[in-house]
Amino acid sequence: MDASTPSATTMTVKDTSLFYGGFRAVKDINLHFRPHAVTAIIGSSGCGKSTMLRSLNRINDRVNGFRVEGTISLGDQDVYAPTTDVVDLRRRVGMVFQRPNPFPMSIFDNVAFGLTLYAPPKRADLEMMVETALRASALWGEVKDKLRRPATELSGGQQQRLCIARAIATRPDVLLMDEPCSALDPISTLKVEELIAELKRSYTVVIVTHNMQQAARASDVTVMMNMDEADRAGHVIEVGATDDIFTNPQHPQTEAYVSGRFG
Amino acid sequence: MRLRQGIVAQSIFFTAAAIVALSTAALLLFTGSRGLAVFGYMNPAEFFLSGSWNQNDENFGVLPLLAGSLLTVGLALLISGPLALGVSIFMVEIAPEPVRRVMRTVVELFAALPSVIYGLLGLTLVVPWVRESFGGGLGKGILAASIVLVFMTQPTIVSIAEDALRALPESLREGALAVGATRWQMIWRVLLPAARPGLITAVVLGTGRAVGETIAVQMVIGNITSRMPKSLLTGATTMPAAIVTQLPEATSPEHRAALIMVAFLLLVITFSLIAAVRAAGSRGKARPTTRRRPSPAAQTAAVKGGD
C-alpha cells in the first residue's frame, strides 16, 4: 500500500515555449507548482492555459505538430526526456477535463479503470480503493447503492466528481484540472471546489479556471497569463499568493483582469 | 408556396415509403405462398429434416443447403470479423492520415468489385490454392467459398466499423490515456466496448452480405446438393447457390416450389439480421457517450476550452 500512497511532487516548468506547428502558442514560461497547494492558472480565453496544462502530462502529444521547447520536470524527472515512460508519467500526473468524460461502463468500473490496468488488486482491495476514491471525491453517498449502474446515468456534476474519483483512484502525485466546473451548475461547482480544497492535502493541484471567484476561493497560488499582442503567444504576466493577486496585483493587466474589466 | 412544397415533398416521401412497405410485403407474400406450396407435395418434416436434396428422385431436404450456408458463412465470418475489426482499428487509431486514406480507397474499391469478379478470382486463385495446399479433390467447396466471402465481406464490415470507431468522442481517448492506459488498453477496454453497437451492426451486415452472396459462391463451392457437406474441402452448396443453379432447369412444380421455399427462408434470415441490427442500433442510441465525435472545428474549440 505504501508504494501507492501519493507523494505530492513538485512540477517545474523552465524556460518553456509550446508550439503548434510553426505557431508558438505559449512562450517563456517559468513556473513552480508546489506540493500540497492549489495553483490556479487564470487569463483570458486563448492565452494558452489549456496548452500549458496539457503539456504537463503529455496528453497534448496526441495533437499533430505539437512541440515543446524548454524543460518540464516532475520532481527530478524530465517529463520530455526520450527515456521517460509516458504511460507511467500519466499515472503520476492525473487529469480532469473540462467536460466530464465518464467511460460508457458502470460507476464502479469507471473508478476501478486505472487500478486494473497493471497488476490488478484483489477484488476486496479493489472495492476498498474504489470506495476510498469515491469518498474522497464526495460522491460515495450518492452512488453507493448503484455502483453497477452506467456512469452516464449520473448528472453532469456527479459525472465530473466521478471523473475526479477516477483520476485520484490511482493516487497520482499531481492532479491537473482544466476548467473542471465550466460545464456544471453552481451547486455542483461548489461541491467540486470544496473537493479541490480537500484534495490539496494529498496532491499537487493545478487548476485552470475562468472563474475569478473560484480562483480566489479555491487556490493558494495564482498564475496570471495573457496573450502578447505582438506575437499572439501566451505568457505569464504575474505569479503570486492568491490573496496578493486579488487584493494587490502588481501588474496593470492582472488588475484589469481580476477586477473584471477585461477577459 | 413553401407550404405547397412541403405537401408535395411529404406526399413523395409517403408514396416512396408506401411503395417500399408494399413491395416488401408482396415479396414475402409471393415467396411465402408459392414456397409453402411445397408442403402440398411433401410433408414439412421431410423438407426440413431430410439430409438430401435430389431433384432426380424428387426429394427436397433443405438441410444440405442450410448446413452449407451455415458452415460457409460461419467460417467466413470467423476470419472476416476479427480481420475487419483489426483493419478498422488500425485505420482509426494507428495509421497515419495518408495511409488511412489509401486504405479507405482500397476498401471502396473492394466494395465496388462485381460479385462475378470475386468468383473469377476465387476460381483462378483460391480454388487451385486450396486444391494444392490441402490435397485431394477439386479444391471447390466450403473452404474456398469461405475464403472468397472473407474478401467480399471486408468492405462492408470495415467501413461500418471504421465509422463506429471514428464517431467516438476524442474525450474518451484522452480520458483513458490520462489515467495511464496504454494505447492498446485504451482500444480494448474503452473504445471497443463504447463502439460495440456499431461493431455488432458491422458484423451483422457483413453476415447478411455473406448469407445472400450467390454468384461468387456458386462459382467455387462445387454445387453438390444431394448430400450433407462431408468436409470443408469437398463440394457443397449454399441456399442462394442452389437456387441460382437449379431454378433455370427446374421443370417439375414441386422442384420449383421447393426452391422458392428456400428463397423464402433466405428472406426470413435476412430480415432477422436486419432486425438484429436495429436492436443493436437502438441500444446504442440510449448511450449518450457514444455520440458522434465533434467536427474538427468543434474539437479545436474543445481543446481550446471554448467558453
Ligand SMILES: Nc1ncnc2c1ncn2[C@@H]1O[C@H](COP(=O)(O)OP(=O)(O)O)[C@@H](O)[C@H]1O
Ligand atoms: N490543437 C490545436 N492546434 C492548433 N492550435 C491550437 C490547438 N489548441 C489550441 N491552439 C491554439 O493555441 C492557443 C492557446 O489555446 P489554449 O491553450 O486552448 O488557450 P486557453 O485554454 O487559454 O483558452 C490558441 O491560439 C489556440 O488557437
Ligand SMILES: [Mg+2]
Ligand atoms: Mg482552455
